[in-house]
Amino acid sequence: GVRLQTADAFILGTHPLKERDRIVSLLTRDSGRRRGVARRARGARSAFLGTLEPMTEARVMFFEREGRELVSIDSIDPIRPSFPLSKDLERALLLSAFAESLETFVSDSDPAEPFYRLARHAMDSLFAGAPPPAVAAYFDVWILKLSGLFPSPAECAGCGRLLEPKTTLYFDENRPHGEAIRLTDEGAATLRTFLSSPLDPQARPGGVAELASVARRARRNFLGHELKSHRVLAEVLGA
Ligand SMILES: [Zn+2]
Missing domain, CATH: 1.20.1440.120 (Recombination protein O, C-terminal domain)
Known part of the structure; x- marks a missing residue:
């Protein structure tokens, strides 16, 4: 089944996936390093804009499918952005x-x-x-x-x-x-x-x-x- 999860995490890095998406690497408190797909994370109007800098701490909501390593990221709400x-x-x-x-x-x-x-x-x-x-x-x-x-x-x-x-x-x-x-x-x-x-x-x-x-x-x-x-x-x- 698919479960919606929420986790506090540090953003470790991202890399482009296809034309509009990104793979985001996260350090979560409870389950170590996780990787997720952030859809439409590329481009100036992305909902993820300003949330993906290294070491930004954020609350991440994602869908986890049993047996799949890669999660699907729903939202990233910064707790403390690293940009300052x-x-x-x-x-x-x-x-x-x-x-x-x-x-x-x-x-x-x-x-x-x-x-x-x-x-x-x-x-x-x-x-x-x-x-x-x-x-x-x-x-x-x-x-x-x-x-x-x-x-x-x-x-x-x-x-x-x-x-x-x-x-x-x-x-x-x-x-x-x-x-x-x-x-x-x-x-x-x-x-x-x-x-x-x-x-x-x-x-x-x-x-x-x-x-x-x-x-x-x-x-x-x-x-x-x-x-x-x-x-x-x-x-x-x-x-
Ligand atoms: Zn030695």
Whole structure:
């Protein structure tokens, strides 16, 4: 049968389907990543206009047919549109990076409550004016952590070699996985705070930068490549 459902969701991205429709990728709270068809979503008079920007949070009504992955989207009512943030280039690129990371690391149809909470917290922080590099590093550390991919200090995240206990070395000096990465005391303290608390907008930039580099390496190491949005972000910001 066909069921009408309502779900809160973050818009992760869209791509064109046929002449007038779009496929919309969503992060829902209860059923992970979903894909739906938004009919007549292309063109200047579409009812979906202004609702499909990455990381817009919305209430989505859709029809779900048993046994079908793709749902049919009836309406999207923004709870919090992301466009006020995208007036700033760095924040705009960050929205794409969040969306691409969620698209990559959240699996289809599994409950995604922790990922949803992370997305909400990152967006709350950006809207509250937290520095984008801190929000980005916090998000990157946590999405890897929730995926079971954040390195443990007990072994090299590149080659798996066991490291001395209590070390702050995340990648050893073995090639070919690149240079060693060792957290300074500031980096280690920032990591402890990240993992135990909501984002502190005053997080020290040095510690933030170290964690960003561990997360970047761990992500690249797992995927075998860097995410497209992160490459653009790095090029534009010279990070
Ligand atoms: Zn190694």
